[in-house]
Ligand SMILES: O=C(COP(=O)(O)O)N(O)CCCCOP(=O)(O)O
Ligand code: NA
């Protein structure tokens with residue numbers, strides 16, 4: 278009982294809120310995230326990077342997510358984050374993912390269009406949603422100069438052509454965010470977001486949300502972002518809690534004694550993010 282991401286995001290776009298694309302890295306991330314979303318009555322997009330699939334094992338991902346969603350009343354999608362090839366996308370679809378990202382943002386425009394079009398045809402033929410990316414989301418934050426912005430940030434007119442030619446359900450745009458921990462304060466290009474949304478009234482995705490001030494994420498949601506990806510903030514919440522536990526009790530060796538509190542820390546952080554995105558009671 279997974280749902281296609283497109284359904285979740287269509288409602289979010291219509292009603293002006295965003296839904297978390299929360300990455301799972303192990304059992305505790307999955308449990309913390311799904312419990313928080315259920316208690317907040319929020320729709321949820323669970324996502325795994327290719328690295329997480331390698332670490333967990335795709336059969337375990339599917340098995341754990343099936344267990345997590347067996348009795349749930351909230352709409353949940355299982356999404357491949359940053360899919361790097363048609364082959365990986367098809368593997369996830371075959372295993373039961375309800376949504377996939379094919380990330381061709383580092384290819385030339387025409388190559389990105391060709392690859393994404395191929396994925397959309399295959400995925401849509403079996404009811405699976407597709408996210409793609411145009412523009413370059415930074416890997417590590419460093420101050421982007423103006424001309425670099427035009428070289429790396431999403432061009433609104435290109436975005437219109439891209440969506441028309443590919444038929445994607447959601448578009449990840451580059452407006453100043455970066456994956457991971459920021460060095461400086463990220464400056465989001467809200468004018469560019471406004472311009473893109475005015476030309477493309479469709480679900481838009483913000484990557485790299487960890488480390489972006491809450492008020493900036495809230496503003497981006499108001500301006501038309503409908504999916505917000507978060508990973509690092511949850512990884513840091515988990516890790517910091519475990520460090521605290523070991524500071525207090527260095528001789529602990531039962532993993533439940535430190536992974537359990539780590540799970541609780543993730544859950545608390547997820548609730549904060551759901552409040553920030555406005556998806557509480559939108560299930
Ligand atoms: O946009 C985001 C989240 O960005 P954030 O971590 O800044 O919140 N994402 O798409 C998550 C990226 C996860 C990468 O995971 P691996 O290390 O397993 O490859
Ligand atoms: Na980030």
Ligand SMILES: [Zn+2]
Nearest residue numbers: 456484485506
């Ligand atoms: Zn990302």
